[in-house]
Amino acid sequence: MKELRGKLIADRIKGECLDFVGKYNGILPALAVLRVGEKEDDIAYERSIKKRFVDYGLEVKDYELPANCTNEEFQEVFDFINDDPEIQGILVMRPLPAQIDEEAMLKKMNPLKDLDGITDANVAGVMRGDKHAFAPCTAQAVVEILKDYNIEMAGKRVCVIGRSMVVGKPLSMLLLKENATVTVCHSKTENIKAVASEADIVVAAIGKAKKISGGYVREDATVIDVGINVDEQGNLCGDCDWDQIVLKASAATPVPGGVGTVTTAVLARHLVEATKLQKNL
Numbered sequence: 001m002k003e004l005r006g007k008l009i010a011d012r013i014k015g016e017c018l019d020f021v022g023k024y025n026g027i028l029p030a031l032a033v034l035r036v037g038e039k040e041d042d043i044a045y046e047r048s049i050k051k052r053f054v055d056y057g058l059e060v061k062d063y064e065l066p067a068n069c070t071n072e073e074f075q076e077v078f079d080f081i082n083d084d085p086e087i088q089g090i091l092v093m094r095p096l097p098a099q100i101d102e103e104a105m106l107k108k109m110n111p112l113k114d115l116d117g118i119t120d121a122n123v124a125g126v127m128r129g130d131k132h133a134f135a136p137c138t139a140q141a142v143v144e145i146l147k148d149y150n151i152e153m154a155g156k157r158v159c160v161i162g163r164s165m166v167v168g169k170p171l172s173m174l175l176l177k178e179n180a181t182v183t184v185c186h187s188k189t190e191n192i193k194a195v196a197s198e199a200d201i202v203v204a205a206i207g208k209a210k211k212i213s214g215g216y217v218r219e220d221a222t223v224i225d226v227g228i229n230v231d232e233q234g235n236l237c238g239d240c241d242w243d244q245i246v247l248k249a250s251a252a253t254p255v256p257g258g259v260g261t262v263t264t265a266v267l268a269r270h271l272v273e274a275t276k277l278q279k280n281l
């Protein structure tokens with residue numbers, strides 16, 4: 001079985017970013033990361049973004065608010081980064097605490113700074129297949145991996161398990177654009193094993209450690225594991241049971257080292273694209 005590792009793809013995207021920064025000397029694309037509270041996962045993600053962006057020649061500006069901040073305090077910081085011409089991209093760590101009016105934030109967010117495709121303008125753009133729309137980075141990362149490893153999508157049956165707004169739904173649109181025949185499964189789908197084991201490509205995005213066993217995958221299928229979970233031993237693992245998948249699939253993404261690695265690189269590429277759009281380059 002072939003391991004579909006993300007590092008080479010991330011390195012290629014790093015090259016694109018460094019080329020941009022080298023070509024437009026004096027323009028330093030900047031991402032604002034807005035975090036409310038001290039959730040461990042958010043802090044870890046923020047740290048990995050910072051480390052990667054420094055390598056890619058890009059800037060990250062942190063904006064942190066306490067978990068008990070008021071909606072007014074949050075909106076004030078958000079308005080500042082949304083309007084600041086020195087910031088070309090915004091990543092808001094979500095979900096936000098209940099007191100924050102997320103809808104109000106989404107309505108005013110500049111779609112050109114919306115690198116993770118959460119505004120209505122980008123959701124609609126992805127639906128239409130608009131090449132300038134920003135798709136959520138994880139969904140885009142799945143397509144990047146399939147393209148980069150020359151795994152045919154056109155005419156193939158793809159089963160996406162999970163229908164969230166950050167992965168399953170936008171990914172189904174991106175796959176349709178690639179002319180795949182897409183089935184989306186979720187927690188109410190009956191007999192997912194039967195549906196998934198018909199597919200040429202299975203994408204697992206459910207957030208359940210090792211739930212997708214060999215029984216979900218037909219011989220020689222490709223498996224993309226989006227999940228990031230912690231198993232009973234405290235180790236990072238995906239939504240797929242890797243030990244079983246390797247016996248059935250022809251190719252699969254590892255966790256860690258697969259989709260997550262490419263997701264952060266796609267975020268970096270989106271920042272460069274956003275900078276070009278905002279500065280008419």
Ligand code: NAP
Pocket residue numbers: 138161162163164165166167168185186187188192205206207208211226227228229239259260261263
């Ligand atoms: P989410 O918002 O919790 O959505 C999970 C989806 O999976 C829902 O649509 C849910 O169905 C479905 N689901 C849950 N249990 C299921 C089951 N037993 N059978 C079938 N469907 C089931 O999660 P998410 O944000 O999409 O994230 C999914 C996973 O990807 C998580 O492990 C997350 O950590 C990971 N992730 C990774 C990256 C990355 O960069 N690699 C980025 C984002 C997320 P219903 O809609 O019916 O509830």
